[in-house]
Amino acid sequence: MIEFLSDIDTQLLLFFNGIHSPFWDYFMSAFTGKVIWVPMYASILYILLKNFHWKVALCYVIAIALTITFADQMCNSFLRPLVGRLRPSNPENPIADLVYIVNGRQGGGFGFPSCHAANSFGLAIFLICLFRKRWLSIFIVLWAFTNSYTRLYLGLHYPGDLVAGAIIGGFGGWLFYFIAHKLTARLQSDTPTPALEKGTGMKQTEVMIYTGLLTLAGIIIYSIVQS
Numbered sequence: 014m015i016e017f018l019s020d021i022d023t024q025l026l027l028f029f030n031g032i033h034s035p036f037w038d039y040f041m042s043a044f045t046g047k048v049i050w051v052p053m054y055a056s057i058l059y060i061l062l063k064n065f066h067w068k069v070a071l072c073y074v075i076a077i078a079l080t081i082t083f084a085d086q087m088c089n090s091f092l093r094p095l096v097g098r099l100r101p102s103n104p105e106n107p108i109a110d111l112v113y114i115v116n117g118r119q120g121g122g123f124g125f126p127s128c129h130a131a132n133s134f135g136l137a138i139f140l141i142c143l144f145r146k147r148w149l150s151i152f153i154v155l156w157a158f159t160n161s162y163t164r165l166y167l168g169l170h171y172p173g174d175l176v177a178g179a180i181i182g183g184f185g186g187w188l189f190y191f192i193a194h195k196l197t198a199r200l201q202s203d204t205p206t207p208a209l210e211k212g213t214g215m216k217q218t219e220v221m222i223y224t225g226l227l228t229l230a231g232i233i234i235y236s237i238v239q240s
Contacts, residue, residue: 035240045163056224076193084131084182093123100124102168112168130178133157138186
């Protein structure tokens with residue numbers, strides 16, 4: 014069964030990795046980077062400060078940091094050495110010659126599970142639980158999915174790596190939101206509770222969507238110019 018699933022994983026990788034063009038090469042390379050998250054995190058901080066007492070906002074910021082740390086360390090420090098699955102583009106991997114490489118970027122070491130997927134979906138689930146806005150939830154899931162897909166396009170992860178990472182990150186996002194939510198309720202009696210509990214709804218969450226769309230537009234323009 015494991016061999017069968019591994020074969021399907023490989024076939025899916027080679028199929029999606031084989032769909033490429035100069036535009037998408039630049040787009041995926043840019044989208045997979047860490048810089049694109051800077052405006053996103055800034056917008057999250059803005060929304061938190063607009064909706065919560067600063068002590069509550071700080072608690073949620075710490076919880077987000079713990080979510081990312083949990084997802085990253087669980088994948089990178091614990092599971093990867095334990096499982097020992099080579100990245101598709103690792104020169105020692107038998108299928109490395111079949112993988113399409115962008116800008117000569119070959120993944121080294123192990124790749125199961127994906128830290129990118131874990132971090133992306135960890136943040137996504139945390140924000141979905143916290144903000145509870147339909148369009149924001151759809152947007153952040155699509156953002157996390159695209160960020161994860163870049164790793165498949167670039168030949169740095171198998172689909173199974175991404176699925177496992179998303180599950181681990183999603184669990185971490187839910188767990189640390191639950192803990193932070195309980196802590197903020199007891200923080201102090203005069204600290205305002207989250208707006209979503211009051212039934213007034215979260216304010217200015219669309220800022221995060223606009224920020225993401227502007228970032229996406231910048232990446233698209235960059236990719237068009239470069240290709």
